[in-house]
Amino acid sequence: MKATELLSTLPSGWRTVPLKAACYYTVSNVDKHSIEDEIPVRLCNYTDVYKNDRVSPELELMVATATEDEIEKFHLEVGDVVITKDSESWDDIGIPAYVEATAEDFICGYHLAFMRPNSGLLEGRFLFRCVQSRPVALQLELEATGVTRYGLPKGAIGNALIPLPSLETQRLIADYLDRETARIDALVAEKEKMLALLEEKRAALISRAVTRGLDPNAPLKPSGLDWLGDIPKHWTVERAKNLFSVRDQRSESGLEELLTVSHITGVTPRSEKDVYMFQADDKAGYKLCYPGDLVINTLWGWMGAMGISSLEGIVSPDYHVYTSKGLLLPEFVELLCRSKPFVAEVNRWSKGVWSSRLRLYPENFFEMRLPVPPHDDQRNIIAAVEESQHKTKELAGVMQQSISLAKERRAALITAAVTGQISVEEMAA
Numbered sequence: 001m002k003a004t005e006l007l008s009t010l011p012s013g014w015r016t017v018p019l020k021a022a023c024y025y026t027v028s029n030v031d032k033h034s035i036e037d038e039i040p041v042r043l044c045n046y047t048d049v050y051k052n053d054r055v056s057p058e059l060e061l062m063v064a065t066a067t068e069d070e071i072e073k074f075h076l077e078v079g080d081v082v083i084t085k086d087s088e089s090w091d092d093i094g095i096p097a098y099v100e101a102t103a104e105d106f107i108c109g110y111h112l113a114f115m116r117p118n119s120g121l122l123e124g125r126f127l128f129r130c131v132q133s134r135p136v137a138l139q140l141e142l143e144a145t146g147v148t149r150y151g152l153p154k155g156a157i158g159n160a161l162i163p164l165p166s167l168e169t170q171r172l173i174a175d176y177l178d179r180e181t182a183r184i185d186a187l188v189a190e191k192e193k194m195l196a197l198l199e200e201k202r203a204a205l206i207s208r209a210v211t212r213g214l215d216p217n218a219p220l221k222p223s224g225l226d227w228l229g230d231i232p233k234h235w236t237v238e239r240a241k242n243l244f245s246v247r248d249q250r251s252e253s254g255l256e257e258l259l260t261v262s263h264i265t266g267v268t269p270r271s272e273k274d275v276y277m278f279q280a281d282d283k284a285g286y287k288l289c290y291p292g293d294l295v296i297n298t299l300w301g302w303m304g305a306m307g308i309s310s311l312e313g314i315v316s317p318d319y320h321v322y323t324s325k326g327l328l329l330p331e332f333v334e335l336l337c338r339s340k341p342f343v344a345e346v347n348r349w350s351k352g353v354w355s356s357r358l359r360l361y362p363e364n365f366f367e368m369r370l371p372v373p374p375h376d377d378q379r380n381i382i383a384a385v386e387e388s389q390h391k392t393k394e395l396a397g398v399m400q401q402s403i404s405l406a407k408e409r410r411a412a413l414i415t416a417a418v419t420g421q422i423s424v425e426e427m428a429a
Contacts, residue, residue: 041065054099075102079116098125126174195399211229243327247321262305322365
């Protein structure tokens with residue numbers, strides 16, 4: 001169905017008009033640079049609009065400069081609607097935000113356009129909801145041009161058709177949607193908070209299990225390490241050099257599967273990641289990696305980019321690959337890599353002038369002291385964490401589905417309201 005067909009069954013007395021007939025609109029060219037002799041301004045940028053339904057000078061805005069002409073032309077006023085004009089994805093085009101407050105130096109930035117409703121004809125809050133609705137959003141998405149980066153032509157904004165009831169009805173719809181979307185947003189926020197608590201619980205379980213074990217009544221002894229604290233009496237502590245050795249085997253062809261390491265997912269195929277960083281055409285000389293190997297991203301190990309590989313493949317020559325000498329099971333090491341105390345200790349042993357340039361080299365890693373439970377304890381810990389994570393994953397999946405349904409209902413409600421599918425009586429109730 002064409003976008004305009006979605007507007008073909010409006011209530012009696014409603015009109016369909018091109019946006020340019022109901023408001024002023026323009027595309028900003030104010031960039032993020034600060035230039036001497038220009039006037040300091042606060043820029044409303046792409047991410048400000050993309051992440052917020054409402055924008056104002058109260059947000060943490062970027063400071064830049066603009067000319068007097070630019071300030072006059074692109075100054076944002078209460079009631080304006082700002083939209084994303086350029087993006088790497090066509091479905092991120094036309095995302096709107098409503099301007100709820102302003103200041104003299106509050107300016108619309110680059111990659112954005114804004115619309116200013118004609119007084120007496122169009123209510124800004126109603127226009128905001130129109131652009132959120134599927135019939136209008138789809139028109140803007142379809143007009144976006146590009147291959148790897150998409151842009152919305154200025155003319156396409158003005159030609160987009162919007163529903164236009166009376167001002168009284170527009171305000172009624174805007175008030176209704178403000179109330180109802182606030183309720184849905186509050187529900188979503190609560191569920192997202194619960195998801196965050198589940199993740200905290202998962203992380204806490206892992207951290208405790210790999211440093212204290214599963215038995216809360218087990219006799220303890222000092223480990224001698226600040227990061228580890230007391231450990232079960234029957235555990236030992238060993239230097240990493242007694243637990244691991246360096247694997248420095250190199251690929252001759254570079255044709256093996258390329259693996260990458262992150263602090264979120266551990267070791268995974270590069271093909272599964274949306275990564276746009278440069279890749280060498282010839283990967284001969286990359287380091288070989290086998291299932292059970294510990295791989296540490298030298299650049300980002302300090303923030304947890306390490307883990308056990310379950311795959312055979314190759315990794316960047318800048319990574320370090322280690323093989324276990326058998327005292328620690330690979331699955332236990334993976335849990336250790338996901339524990340916050342261990343990541344903090346890796347950070348401490350990483351070397352560099354700035355925190356963002358820390359590196360963990362083998363000579364530093366080998367000086368680290370790690371807990372070594374008996375294999376039976378390690379297996380029990382692995383099994384207990386696995387069972388807990390399975391339950392957590394199921395619960396998180398239910399919550400994620402509930403959040404998705406709430407967001408779908410929100411979008412459908414907006415579309416129904418701005419196209420007159422909800423009665424005035426129901427909205428006023």
